[in-house]
């Protein structure tokens with residue numbers, strides 16, 4: 001199953017995109033709806049909220065007064081943090097139940113406003129961002145939805161910055177135009193990338209030879225407002241990071257023991273990024289943004305180099321597949337090249353099997 005995380009700042013248009021998925025028969029789990037369900041009258045989570053924020057967050061008939069809670073919880077960082085600490089375990093448990101119900105679906109969408117804030121990016125094969133600059137979102141929320149301006153501002157302030165969302169997401173749909181334009185952009189993304197990715201994952205194979213073909217994701221339009229020339233290099237570095245995080249998450253779930261010794265992308269990893277230690281097998285130098293080749297360099301391959309003990313090989317390969325990466329070409333010897341099933345991503349993973357991971 002292709003797991004897609006759908007996110008965006010408040011008022012970006014996630015619901016509109018979620019409807020496009022639903023219209024194509026894709027099950028959508030809406031985190032906001034789950035958050036409502038777990039605080040229905042009588043639920044323990046509701047009692048915890050009243051204990052922390054006071055009886056004023058309850059209406060006379062014992063239901064949650066959502067506006068009152070929003071006022072208190074979004075007033076400062078501590079309130080927002082405590083709200084999350086109370087809500088998220090219950091939301092997580094209910095979400096896992098709903099996901100299990102759709103275990104046989106070829107694709108599943110999780111609409112999560114706080115995907116980036118809660119560090120969930122590596123849980124999905126692909127994260128899709130609906131992108132609208134904050135001032136335009138504020139305008140839409142207040143003018144069209146009638147939301148209180150102070151409330152909208154407070155939530156925007158508590159949410160991730162646009163740059164953090166660009167780094168965490170694999171594909172981006174800009175919603176600064178008309179709803180019809182958003183629908184058209186979604187249709188193109190579906191045809192070119194989402195449907196082929198799901199089909200490839202179901203068939204347990206890379207999507208196409210183009211996947212291993214050094215092509216840069218063309219729908220990463222570049223962050224709004226970022227210098228156009230820096231977008232490809234930054235995008236590739238972030239791609240390396242995201243693939244690495246997915247692999248590590250998949251291995252952790254599998255109990256496999258592998259060492260990601262290096263991640264590299266032409267354009268370099270930007271300083272402060274969690275590039276694993278070790279030598280770069282080609283392209284940029286981990287941790288060194290100055291070693292960037294031309295940003296429009298045609299070789300946009302991202303390489304992750306992995307070491308594992310032979311007895312762990314099967315589990316490590318299973319983790320690779322779970323993260324959406326498949327053998328692209330069998331080479332003689334211990335190394336295998338892997339390609340992502342997502343034709344919009346570019347990666348080669350070198351898997352080295354060695355008796356002692358530290359000496360390989």
Ligand SMILES: CC(C)(COP(=O)(O)OP(=O)(O)OC[C@H]1O[C@@H](n2cnc3c(N)ncnc32)[C@H](O)[C@@H]1O)[C@@H](O)C(=O)NCCC(=O)NCCS
Pocket residue numbers: 009010011031032035066067069070073080083084087112113114115155158159
């Ligand atoms: C505070 C509550 C009761 C206000 O309810 P209200 O009906 O006004 O808003 P609703 O739930 O429809 O959320 C609308 C939007 O607010 C934003 N938002 C909600 N919670 C948060 C939060 N903790 N931090 C930042 N933004 C948030 C999101 O963009 C969301 O899409 C509600 O938002 C809530 O229970 N929030 C905590 C649960 C949560 O984390 N939800 C997000 C799911 S990941």
Ligand SMILES: Nc1ncnc2c1ncn2[C@@H]1O[C@H](COP(=O)(O)OP(=O)(O)OP(=O)(O)O)[C@@H](O)[C@H]1O
Pocket residue numbers: 008009010011012013014015016017032113140141144145175176177178179180182
């Ligand atoms: N392209 C657009 N042009 C104009 N208005 C739009 C566009 N897309 C969405 N809107 C409006 O902006 C508001 C927010 O959209 P929507 O509810 O889809 O966002 P959301 O990301 O799901 O919001 P939330 O974060 O609150 O869940 C709505 O009033 C919607 O009608």
